Amino acid sequence: MTIKGNFEWAKEEYEKWGVNVEGALEKLKNVPISIHCWQGDDVEGFEVNQQELSGGIDVTGNYPGKASTPDELRSDLEMALSLIPGHHRINLHAIYGETKGEVVERDELKPEHFENWVNWAKDNKLGLDFNPTLFSHPKADDGLTLSHPDPSIRDFWIRHCIASRKIGEYFGKELGTPALTNIWIPDGYKDIPSDRLTPRKRLKESLDKVFADKVDEQYNVDAVESKLFGIGSEAYVVGSHEFYMGYALKNNKLCLLDTGHYHPTEVVSNKISAMLLYSDQVALHVSRPVRWDSDHVVALDDELKEIGMEIVRNDALDQVRIGLDFFDASINRVAAWTIGTRNMLKALLYGLLLPNDHLKELQEAGNFTDRLALMEEFKTYPFGAIWDYYCEEMDVPVKETWLNDVRKYEEEVLSKRS
Numbered sequence: 001m002t003i004k005g006n007f008e009w010a011k012e013e014y015e016k017w018g019v020n021v022e023g024a025l026e027k028l029k030n031v032p033i034s035i036h037c038w039q040g041d042d043v044e045g046f047e048v049n050q051q052e053l054s055g056g057i058d059v060t061g062n063y064p065g066k067a068s069t070p071d072e073l074r075s076d077l078e079m080a081l082s083l084i085p086g087h088h089r090i091n092l093h094a095i096y097g098e099t100k101g102e103v104v105e106r107d108e109l110k111p112e113h114f115e116n117w118v119n120w121a122k123d124n125k126l127g128l129d130f131n132p133t134l135f136s137h138p139k140a141d142d143g144l145t146l147s148h149p150d151p152s153i154r155d156f157w158i159r160h161c162i163a164s165r166k167i168g169e170y171f172g173k174e175l176g177t178p179a180l181t182n183i184w185i186p187d188g189y190k191d192i193p194s195d196r197l198t199p200r201k202r203l204k205e206s207l208d209k210v211f212a213d214k215v216d217e218q219y220n221v222d223a224v225e226s227k228l229f230g231i232g233s234e235a236y237v238v239g240s241h242e243f244y245m246g247y248a249l250k251n252n253k254l255c256l257l258d259t260g261h262y263h264p265t266e267v268v269s270n271k272i273s274a275m276l277l278y279s280d281q282v283a284l285h286v287s288r289p290v291r292w293d294s295d296h297v298v299a300l301d302d303e304l305k306e307i308g309m310e311i312v313r314n315d316a317l318d319q320v321r322i323g324l325d326f327f328d329a330s331i332n333r334v335a336a337w338t339i340g341t342r343n344m345l346k347a348l349l350y351g352l353l354l355p356n357d358h359l360k361e362l363q364e365a366g367n368f369t370d371r372l373a374l375m376e377e378f379k380t381y382p383f384g385a386i387w388d389y390y391c392e393e394m395d396v397p398v399k400e401t402w403l404n405d406v407r408k409y410e411e412e413v414l415s416k417r418s
């Protein structure tokens with residue numbers, strides 16, 4: 001049977017349960033995923049005075065072909081984007097600026113250092129998001145930034161965050177779609193602190209100073225990202241979930257939930273509905289923690305499907321800004337983006353193809369037997385046939401055929417890099 005034939009048959013199966021399959025595909029077309037540039041170069045960036053990766057995160061593996069110039073990174077992203085259905089965004093970090101060989105301190109970064117990215121985004125019809133980089137820098141060597149006891153260090157990072165929000169504003173203005181500028185800091189302690197409050201007070205004051213500087217919310221939306229622990233901050237992280245949830249609610253900022261930043265049995269899928277009762281929007285960094293915040297490539301596992309289902313069931317596709325955050329240097333990096341992003345989209349499609357209203361009614365009526373039976377049976381409904389058709393319609397490779405394109409690119413481009 002052809003892809004179209006399979007689709008028609010699968011569609012009928014879903015329609016028996018009142019699922020609007022064409023409507024689901026239309027919705028999926030309009031969901032932008034913010035694809036993180038840093039998978040392409042192992043979070044190295046292009047600073048002239050580049051430092052080793054720090055901040056309690058780590059990239060393992062030495063798969064050949066890593067991008068080492070902005071043009072290489074953009075070319076690799078274009079390759080990945082050609083294999084991913086839909087129109088998406090690219091998420092940049094401050095270390096990806098282009099300063100024409102000059103050392104430009106992070107608190108001196110300006111929109112002009114990201115002009116090439118903006119022109120490229122325009123050519124490729126992409127939105128851009130942004131992150132200040134508060135790691136891999138001598139002023140973050142002791143693992144403290146915005147909560148540092150030394151006011152001159154705090155001030156440096158405050159200035160960097162202010163500069164970053166202006167860059168986000170520039171992206172939004174130029175591209176006609178507001179940038180999400182997300183602040184994540186590594187601050188914490190390896191061992192049991194004697195005072196948890198003072199660093200948090202300092203972080204709060206620093207953030208207040210960062211956000212006191214007005215940028216146009218039409219163009220830039222601020223987010224703050226919490227964490228549970230990092231390498232070297234195992235005992236205490238200043239910017240914990242409660243800290244940022246409180247800060248975001250009180251100050252009208254977005255709370256960004258990274259799926260690798262919680263206790264091992266605590267899941268982000270269970271947080272989305274609760275948070276959306278109190279804020280209009282939340283942001284995600286979808287990642288895959290394996291025993292720790294390991295940032296493995298996102299797989300289509302139960303939790304990813306649950307996240308997709310939650311976003312769809314709660315009619316929250318416009319309220320959840322979905323970003324990705326993984327960095328695996330042990331496999332082809334273009335493949336990593338492709339696998340992770342396609343999986344995120346598959347999880348959303350999975351949610352869109354469920355008879356969600358009926359399942360909610362069953363729960364309200366206390367019919368938990370039918371609820372479980374249907375939720376389980378739908379796991380083996382012909383979801384793949386709908387996905388394949390979607391890929392074909394969106395002009396990207398169907399099933400695993402995208403791997404041929406990645407292998408060809410590897411042979412012709414990546415393998416030639418030194």
Ligand SMILES: C[C@H](O)[C@H](O)[C@@H](O)C(=O)CO
Nearest residue numbers: 038057131184258285325
């Ligand atoms: C590079 C990213 O900003 C970083 O991964 C951050 O978002 C994070 O999740 C740190 O654990």
Ligand SMILES: [Mn+2]
Nearest residue numbers: 225258285325
């Ligand atoms: Mn993250």
